[in-house]
Amino acid sequence: MYGVLGLLLTSGENLMSRVMCVSSAAGVCSSSVEQKIYVELNETVPCVRLLNATHQIGCQSSMSGDTGVLHVLETQSDLDWILSSGPHPPYMVIMETAFFNRSVMMRMKNSSRVSGVAVIVSKTGLAQNFSPHTTCPNQNTGVYVYSESYGSELANCNVTVWNPLGNGLSYEDFSFPVFALKDENQTQVIRKCYEDHNQRVNGSAPHYPLCAMQLFSHMHAVTDTVTCMRRTDLQNRFSINPEVLCDPLSDFNVWTSTRPLNSSAKGHAANESVVIAAARLDGRSFFWEQAPAAEGTVSGIITLLAAIQALYPVTQEAPPPRNIFFTFFQGEAFDYIGSSKMVYDMEKNDFVIDLKNVHSILEIGQVGLHSGRSLWMHSDPVSRKNDSVNEAVSEMMNRMESAAAGLSVSVGHPSFSQPLPPSSLQRFLRAGPIPGLVLADHQKSFSNRYYESMYDDAENLNVTYPPGLTPDEQLVYETDAAKVCDSCGCVAQLLYGFLVQKNNSWFRSLLLSAGPGPPQFYIGLGPRIHGPVHSVTRFVQYILANLTGTVTNLTESQCQNPSELSTENKDLFSYFWVSGPASVNSTGEPFCVRASVRLSEAVSPAFELLEYGSRNYSTWTESRWKSIRARIFLVASRELEVMQHRWS
Amino acid sequence: MNLERIPNEEKLSLCRRYYLGGFAFLPFLWLVNVLWFFREAFLKPTYTEQLQIKSYVKKSALGLIVWVAVLTTWITIFQHFRAQWGEVGDYLSFTIPLGTA
Numbered sequence: 001m002y003g004v005l006g007l008l009l010t011s012g013e014n015l016m017s018r019v020m021c022v023s024s025a026a027g028v029c030s031s032s033v034e035q036k037i038y039v040e041l042n043e044t045v046p047c048v049r050l051l052n053a054t055h056q057i058g059c060q061s062s063m064s065g066d067t068g069v070l071h072v073l074e075t076q077s078d079l080d081w082i083l084s085s086g087p088h089p090p091y092m093v094i095m096e097t098a099f100f101n102r103s104v105m106m107r108m109k110n111s112s113r114v115s116g117v118a119v120i121v122s123k124t125g126l127a128q129n130f131s132p133h134t135t136c137p138n139q140n141t142g143v144y145v146y147s148e149s150y151g152s153e154l155a156n157c158n159v160t161v162w163n164p165l166g167n168g169l170s171y172e173d174f175s176f177p178v179f180a181l182k183d184e185n186q187t188q189v190i191r192k193c194y195e196d197h198n199q200r201v202n203g204s205a206p207h208y209p210l211c212a213m214q215l216f217s218h219m220h221a222v223t224d225t226v227t228c229m230r231r232t233d234l235q236n237r238f239s240i241n242p243e244v245l246c247d248p249l250s251d252f253n254v255w256t257s258t259r260p261l262n263s264s265a266k267g268h269a270a271n272e273s274v275v276i277a278a279a280r281l282d283g284r285s286f287f288w289e290q291a292p293a294a295e296g297t298v299s300g301i302i303t304l305l306a307a308i309q310a311l312y313p314v315t316q317e318a319p320p321p322r323n324i325f326f327t328f329f330q331g332e333a334f335d336y337i338g339s340s341k342m343v344y345d346m347e348k349n350d351f352v353i354d355l356k357n358v359h360s361i362l363e364i365g366q367v368g369l370h371s372g373r374s375l376w377m378h379s380d381p382v383s384r385k386n387d388s389v390n391e392a393v394s395e396m397m398n399r400m401e402s403a404a405a406g407l408s409v410s411v412g413h414p415s416f417s418q419p420l421p422p423s424s425l426q427r428f429l430r431a432g433p434i435p436g437l438v439l440a441d442h443q444k445s446f447s448n449r450y451y452e453s454m455y456d457d458a459e460n461l462n463v464t465y466p467p468g469l470t471p472d473e474q475l476v477y478e479t480d481a482a483k484v485c486d487s488c489g490c491v492a493q494l495l496y497g498f499l500v501q502k503n504n505s506w507f508r509s510l511l512l513s514a515g516p517g518p519p520q521f522y523i524g525l526g527p528r529i530h531g532p533v534h535s536v537t538r539f540v541q542y543i544l545a546n547l548t549g550t551v552t553n554l555t556e557s558q559c560q561n562p563s564e565l566s567t568e569n570k571d572l573f574s575y576f577w578v579s580g581p582a583s584v585n586s587t588g589e590p591f592c593v594r595a596s597v598r599l600s601e602a603v604s605p606a607f608e609l610l611e612y613g614s615r616n617y618s619t620w621t622e623s624r625w626k627s628i629r630a631r632i633f634l635v636a637s638r639e640l641e642v643m644q645h646r647w648s
Numbered sequence: 649m650n651l652e653r654i655p656n657e658e659k660l661s662l663c664r665r666y667y668l669g670g671f672a673f674l675p676f677l678w679l680v681n682v683l684w685f686f687r688e689a690f691l692k693p694t695y696t697e698q699l700q701i702k703s704y705v706k707k708s709a710l711g712l713i714v715w716v717a718v719l720t721t722w723i724t725i726f727q728h729f730r731a732q733w734g735e736v737g738d739y740l741s742f743t744i745p746l747g748t749a
Contacts, residue, residue, distance in 0.1 A: 060747065063746075063747065218746075218747055219747055220746040220747050221747075222747060222748060222749050223749055227734065227738070230735065230738055231738055231744055234738060234739070234744075243746070245746070
C-alpha cells in the first residue's frame with residue numbers, strides 16, 4: 001500500500017517537477033518537490049545477495065523498493081507490536097543492537113508484516129558474542145569431507161565445533177532488505193522522525209501522517225550460481241543489450257620468497273625445496289563490504305609481515321638451505337578461493353613451483369587473542385599416519401617449541417586426534433600429504449567471539465589508543481599488543497594502519513591515498529569490475545615491497561619498463577614506483593623499488609573449468625544491482641489513498 | 649471497408665480468403681472473419697451466397713476457439729512452471745525477469 005502511495009507520489013511529483021522545469025524561465029531545474037518530500041539517507045550499508053552452486057543467501061528487495069512504517073525495536077513489547085498488534089503493517093523495523101540475533105531475525109523472516117530491517121550498529125547493547133557465520137566454516141570444501149574417504153569421521157565438525165557461537169545469519173536468505181545504520185547522525189535523523197510522528201502515546205496507536213522508510217536493494221541474480229551464469233551466457237549470446245547478472249568473487253593472492261623465483265618458468269622448479277608460510281587476507285560479515293576482521297585476519301597478516309621483516313635481512317646475509325615462500329591468500333572465507341586456485345595452478349604446472357617442491361607449510365591462523373601468552377600448533381591427524389610426514393611435523397613442532405622458549409611464549413599442541421581448524425593448509429592436503437602446522441591462539445574452538453562479524457574490530461583485539469593523540473602520534477604509539485615482539489617499530493604502524501586508519505602517513509608514502517577509516521577485508525569482485533587491485537591486497541603488496549625490496553635509482557619510465565635495461569630482470573623481480581615520504585613542505589620524492597613480490601590470481605577454478613555447480617571448488621558469486629539507496633518520508637492515511645484511487 | 653456496397657460474390661470470396669488465410673497459423677484472421685462477417689452471415693435476410701458465408705464464419709469461430717484454448721493452456725503452464733524447469737525454462741524464454749526466479 002505504502003509502496004503504491006510512494007510510487008504515486010514519486011510519479012506525481014516527477015511530473016510536476018518536469019512541468020515546473022519546462023515552464024521555468026531560467027531553465028535550471030532542481031526537483032524541489034522531491035526534496036520537500038523525501039529525505040535521502042546518504043550512508044547506506046546494505047546486505048546483498050551472494051550465490052553458490054546450490055543456494056542463494058543474503059537479502060532482496062522489490063524492484064521499486066520496500067516501504068514500511070518506521071518502528072524502533074527496543075523492547076519485547078515493540079516486537080509484539082510489529083509482529084502482531086500494530087495497526088499499520090507492513091513495518092520497517094529499526095532494530096537496536098541487542099535485538100540483532102537469530103531468533104528475532106527468523107521471526108521477522110517468517111512474518112508478512114515486516115517489509116525491511118535497518119540495524120543500528122553500535123557497541124551499546126552489544127551481546128557478549130555475535131558471529132553470523134556458520135558453526136563449521138567451509139565444511140564442504142576442506143579436506144575432511146563426509147563423502148571422501150579422507151578422515152570422513154572428522155567431517156562436519158564431528159570432533160570439534162570450531163565456531164560454536166555462530167548463528168548462521170550470514171547464510172540465510174531474506175526476502176526483505178536489511179541495511180546497517182553506522183552513521184550516528186543519520187540514525188538521529190531517523191529517530192527524530194520516529195519520535196515526532198510514530199511514537200505511541202499512552203499505549204494507543206499513533207495517527208497518520210506517519211514516518212515511513214523506503215529501502216532499495218533489488219538484486220538481479222536468483223536461485224544459484226549455475227542459473228545466474230547460464231542466464232548471463234544467454235544474455236551475452238542473444239540479447240541486443242546484454243545484462244550481466246552476477247560476478248564471481250575474485251581478487252589476487254600476494255606472494256614473495258627469500259630467493260627470487262623465475263616467474264616465467266612454470267611447473268616444477270629444479271633443486272628448489274620450499275617452505276610455505278601462509279596467512280589469509282580476507283574476512284566478511286553480514287553486510288556488504290564490511291569486514292574489519294581484526295582477530296580473524298589482521299592478526300595473522302601482521303604476524304606474518306613482522307616475521308618477514310625480521311627474517312628478510314637475515315636470509316639475505318646467510319641464506320637458509322630451503323627457500324621460504326611467504327603467501328597471503330585472498331578469499332578464504334568463501335570456500336578457500338585463493339588457496340584452491342594456487343593448488344590448482346600448482347597441479348596444472350602453471351605456477352612458479354609445484355607441489356613436489358613444497359617441503360612443509362606453516363600457516364598463521366587467528367593469533368590475536370592468546371591469553372597467558374600461549375599458542376597452539378594444530379596438525380592433521382590423517383596425514384600424520386604416514387611416518388615420514390609424522391616425522392617432519394614432529395620436527396617442526398620441536399623447532400617451534402625451542403624458538404618459543406626463548407621468547408617466553410608457550411606453544412602447545414592439542415590432542416593428536418583433533419583435526420585441523422578451517423585453514424588454507426586443508427586445500428594443500430587435498431592434493432597430497434604435506435607436513436604442515438597451523439598456529440592459532442585457540443586449543444579447541446575459536447577464542448574469537450565475533451568471528452566474521454562487524455564487531456571483530458580493534459576493540460576486540462584490545463588495541464586502543466589513549467584519547468588526544470594526533471593521527472601521526474597514534475601511528476607510532478606502541479599499544480600493548482604491539483609491544484610483544486617489535487624489532488623495527490613497524491608492528492605498531494601496521495596495527496594502526498590495518499585496524500584504525502588506512503589513510504595514514506606511512507601508507508600514503510607507499511602509494512596513493514585511500515579513504516578514511518579502517519580497511520575492510522571483503523574480497524570483492526576483482527579488477528575487471530572495480531578498477532585496479534583491491535585496496536587491502538595492494539597495501540600488503542606495497543608493504544612487502546617496502547619491507548623486502550631494494551631502492552633503485554631508475555627513472556619512472558625505466559621503472560615501468562625495466563626489461564630494456566640489462567641490469568634489471570623482470571622475471572625475477574617486480575618494480576614499484578613509490579611516492580616517498582611526505583614532509584611538511586613537499587610531497588616527497590618518488591623512487592623505484594625492486595622487490596620479488598608478486599600477485600597471483602585468486603579466482604575459483606570452478607570458473608575456469610566452467611563447472612558452476614562444482615562441489616570441489618568455491619562457486620561463490622555476488623549479484624549485480626542497479627541502485628542501492630534509502631529514504632524516509634511521511635505517509636498519509638489510507639482514506640486519502642482510497643480517495644486518490646477513486647479520483648484517478 | 650464497407651460491406652454494404654460490395655456485391656455478394658465478392659463478399660463470399662473475401663470471407664473465403666480470410667478463412668483459408670487463417671490456416672497459415674494466423675488465428676487473428678479468423679477472429680476478424682468472425683467479427684466482420686457475423687452480421688452478414690446471421691442477421692441479414694437470406695441471399696444465395698449467405699449459406700456458404702455462414703459455414704465459413706462457423707468454421708473460423710471453431711478454429712479460433714481451438715487456438716484460444718491451446719494458447720491459454722500453454723501460457724498458463726509456462727508462467728506457472730517456468731522457474732521450476734530450470735535450464736529448459738531459460739532456453740524457452742525470450743526475456744527473463746531480473747531478481748525473481
